[in-house]
Amino acid sequence: MAHIDYFFATISPFSYLCGTRPAEIAAKHGATLTYRPLDIMGLFARTGGTAPKDRHPSRAEYRLQELRRQAAQVGMPLNPKPAFWPTNPAPSSYAIIAAQNEGGDVAGLVHAIGAACWAEERDIAQDDVIRDCLTKAGFAPDLADKHMLTSAETYAANLEDAVAKGAFGAPFFITDTDERFWGQDRLAGLDAYLAG
Template sequence: MAHIDYYFTTVSPWAYLAGDRLETMAARHGATVTYKPVDLGKVFSATGGLPLKQRSQARQDYRLQELARAQAKTGLPLTIHPAHFPTNPAPSSYAIIAAQKAGGDTAALVQNVLRACWAEDRNIAEDEVIRDCLSAAGFDPGLADSGLLAGATTYEAYTEEAIQEGVFGSPFYVVDSGQKFWGQDRLDDLESHLAGRL
């Protein structure tokens, strides 16, 4: 049975546009998934990436076109310029880490958080929004508070692990076979790998 470490940041539109495809294909192939939110700024610093505002105008313009195309292909609602982006991804990341440890539908929580940012114009750094996302996924909203210390420690550990694994963007999928896939547009390749075709 394959295992996938899923590295991402909760403010990534590309992670949002992946929808539930990772979970669907993992179920189809009997694979398991561990959700590992990371501090993408630190990942970028270690791997040569640049924060959005520091990229050339050509790259920023291209990103907007790609987002519009990806939205059209997926059919998911998307606000290209959300009201609360960028925002601090750490609080929502801590909640995801605590929820995963508690057990339950972590995938639903991750998608709730991403959707809150990219389709609902909500600030995922705010406690109320995080609590709503937890509740909607069937978790105790109190995890937003109780998981802070452990969440912060694990968040840092996941970030360092990501750097060691060669992760340089979000979303990034690392299979225990050693194969790595960057971006929601590589999910078909990931599935082909799980099926033994790649």
């Protein structure tokens, strides 16, 4: 059975634009999928990337154009300059890690958190927003509170694993055969690879 490590950031618009497709692709091919939320700014610092606020204006302008095009292509609402961005990604990441350990609709939770930030003008660092997203995905609203220490340790480990495995952006998919796919626009390539 194939396995996919899905490294992503809850504050990444490109991670949001994956929607639930990573889970759908994994299910289609009988593969397992591990959600690995991480500190994207830490990943950039460790792998030669640049935070969006520090990029050259031409790169920043292109990013906004690409977000508009990619959102239209997948039919997802997206505000390229949301009110609560950047924000602290750790609380929402802890909720996802706790949900994955619990079992359930993790894909739905990841999508709800992304939509809260990028389509609903909500601050995903706030407890009430996280609790609402957990509830929408069928989890207990206080799930993240119960597993904070374990989730924090996993969140830190995810960054270390991402660097060690060669990830440098988000979303980043790495198979158990070390095939790497960077970006939501590479999901078709992941799908094709798993198909053989």
